[in-house]
Amino acid sequence: MAKTLFDKIWDAHTVTTVDGGMCVIYIDQHLIHEVTSPQAFQGLRDRGLQVARPAKTLATADHNVPTKNQHLPIVEELSRYQVAKLDENCRDFGVTVYGLGHDKQGIVHVIGPELGITQPGMTIVCGDSHTSTHGAFGSIAFGIGTSQVEQVLASQCLILQKPKRMRITVDGELALGVLSKDIILYIISKLTAAGGTGHFIEYAGSTIRSLSMEARMTICNMSIEMGARGGMIAPDETTYEYVEGREKAPQGAEWDRKLALWKELYTDADAVFDTEYHFDAADIAPMVTYGTNPGMGMQVTDHIPSGNQSESFAKSLDYMGLEKGKSLLEHPVQYVFIGSCTNSRIEDLRLVADFVKGRQVAENITAWVVPGSQQVRKQAVAEGIDQVLIEAGFDFREAGCSACLAMNEDKIPAGAYCVSTSNRNFEGRQGPGARTILASPLMAAATAVEGKIVDVRAYLQHEEA
């Protein structure tokens, strides 16, 4: 029978079913961070259990870590305690941890791929909804709750309902200044913040195939923002090339063996999806969000929809201090945040550095660039990106989740507008009262320079001419 990519991996990982209903799924790689794991480790202690497969488990500290002076103890007591607790739990249970200060530390969804841990055909889970990022490699990767973290620690398995299958196909060539972040913000704006619920998405089409691995990760990362369990892209030469030679990637004969298996990972021609969408790359322009969920997005040249009469919509605009029918062009901004598991990789930093070289951050703007990992930071320094950013007036910080979720010291003040390359514009996400406008790294860089929201395409066309 014809199978989708998702079905092939799911079926290969099904240990058994519970009375013919829910599936027991084997997990190849479990990623852990400090926020959603302490109660799970405590659960193991309470039950007298061990970690079943420590070698398939890797931990890092990312959500709570400061992005300045990481060599000093964390100032905030609760954050310090939680990060220390991760080290203690990992030591007690024999789990490898890349804690604060380690040269492989970073955002969990940045370090998995860069270390070659994330590989095609795997099942990957983490107590974090943006685990969908790893689907870019043709793996089934999704976020789980703490009870499930405990289940995987205890048994290396989860009991799951098989999701429905959705395929989103994007064909055609992207216009200048349109990035993969714009593709996914565009898709979410069309499908809404709930449009993918109950589904696992496969992204396909010539536009998706043309993207780099890092650009693909940005798309899969935000699958959860339309409610999908995860998103994936079938592996191809781009994928193999990215994985090969990385620290934890298979080597030698094992590489050849794995590669042969990975080449079977595609959706069969006549496989059927529960839901299908098609988009044309030519319709996609630089995007911004105007509301308090990622589905409330529009092209930067559009006006905020005036037809929606719901109370929730009005509440959202009220929080944002915006009005129906208005454009966001020229709207003043106070903060620019470039970072998060969505857009903090070396290609993102290169794009931003290329754009701001010879330009200056506007006086009214506080602009942060937060690399996703120590390795990304090291690479940026090696390429001189740090100097370009600093000369332009950016604050080039150390690796962590930073102002994506304001659990650490990096917060946006109440009432301030922040153009952010992160993934969520929820109320208070970047700090109580903070107003988030999601956009691509290029749009964020242009905003930083102009001090207000602009259409980045104008600058790029000018340079080309």
Place this chain on the structure above:
Amino acid sequence: MKKLDQVNSTCVPLPIEDVDTDQIIPARFLKATTKEGFGDNLFRDWRYEKDDSPKEDFVLNNAIYSGTILVAGRNFGCGSSREHAAWALGDYGFQVVVSSFFADIFKGNAMNNGILPITVTQEFLDEIFRAIEADPEAKLSVSLTKQSIAIEGSDAKQSFEIDPYKKMCLLNGYDDIDYLISIKDQIEAHEVAQP
């Protein structure tokens, strides 16, 4: 995990759509390393002013609404996978959440903590909201055994779906680890059989 079956209670109405888990429990309260005490910060930024005084127009601060059933707008629990959202709802005292649509991860987290998420049609949800608006003392009657939800004193009633295994777990207070540990041999056999 606490057992759950029959719940008859007045409701707390929250007719807002796309309530995300950052609203249910903001990230700055996720620094605890135990599961207790999250109820105090449930809906923190909708519930309290910056100086910690209660916001009077928020439903949890309105004494006419109480009960162990939360009735919320569609797409409840979207966003972050934080189970702290389920812990906060449970710690506050909610046993059941009713909506026309739940985010997947939240739904799983709720059931893993003995909280029953009930998906009803949008029409039935609107009917519940109208019933509560007409009479804040209006009660819902929920039976997990029968998979039914009804507005007491009216004909309004619906059945709801739940996986038979998850139903058994909730009725008996079992969690998934008990089951997974019991099939350890099968899991090991699966590992050995990998290409």
